[in-house]
Amino acid sequence: MPDRQPFSIKQLSADDLEKYITQLADLLHACVHAGASIGFVMPFSQTDAEDYWASRVLSAVQTNSIIVLAAIAGDELVGSVQLDIDTMPNQPHRAEVLKLLVQPGFRRQGIAKTLMLEIEKIAEEHTRSLLTLDTRTGDIAEPLYTSLGYKIAGVIPGYCLDTFEDRLDATTIMYKTLQ
Template sequence: MPERQQFSIKQLSADDLEKYIEQLGDLLHACVHAGASIGFVMPFSQTDAEDYWAARVLSAVQTNSVIVLAAMGGDALIGTVQLDIDTMPNQPHRAEVRKLMVHPDHRGQGIAKALMLEIEKVAEEHTRSLLTLDTRTGDAAEPLYTSLGYEIAGVIPGYCLDPFEDRLDATTIMYKTLQ
């Protein structure tokens, strides 16, 4: 287990995303290579990881449709989570939690839990009372989500490609009503 490290959580602006693009790429690259099923499959390069942040997330942050929180260990970016608040007019109360990641070298220190608790506060600040997410069925994150009060809405078999193997993995759809 890694030595317990102090960390802080901050919301990343578009300028921050540009500043941290290499570290964000490092984080995503390391998580995918460690087996995270977060939308990417092998081969997956550092350039692919940085391109995801620059092409997909930066514009969403610029338009205020996605909020990105980062866990910082000093100057090092060691974890992130996203909140998609770009919902349809009949869903102003809802948001989707996406891409919870903690660098493999920093896992087991409560960083993922802290990011999730903080993203819930951010959701409430944006008057969101229902959060949804999906996670690969049986993944290590599933017990974390249930421990935080997320409930299983259902499982969809054959939802996505496994990052390493030629097979389809199921996903578990979860939700939480905020108080």
């Protein structure tokens, strides 16, 4: 693990996302290859990672339906998280936290916690009072979410394919009411 480095949090515009697309792809690729259960399974290439950001996230940022935060240490993008604010008309108070990612070599430095706290502030700025997310049951992120005040709504068995193995993993659905 590199020495603890100062980092800043930046909300990415569509132009920023295009500028950082290679680093965002590197981040996603590294996290999936480290075992993160974030929607992808092996084999997962760098091109797959770039396609995700370019085809799925960029258009959502352009239409203001998803907000992307990035953690930057020096010139390196080392983490990100997304907030989906594109909810149905009966859910204008809710948003979903997506894809909390931290480069494996930069973990345990407070980056994930800082990204989550910042995404909560942005949710409040968008008048969202309820955040939801899901995480693989028993994953290393689950205690982080609990420490930040997220409550478990339930566990769904057999929710998704494991990143590496031919098996189904459960997911834990969590929520937090913002003040």
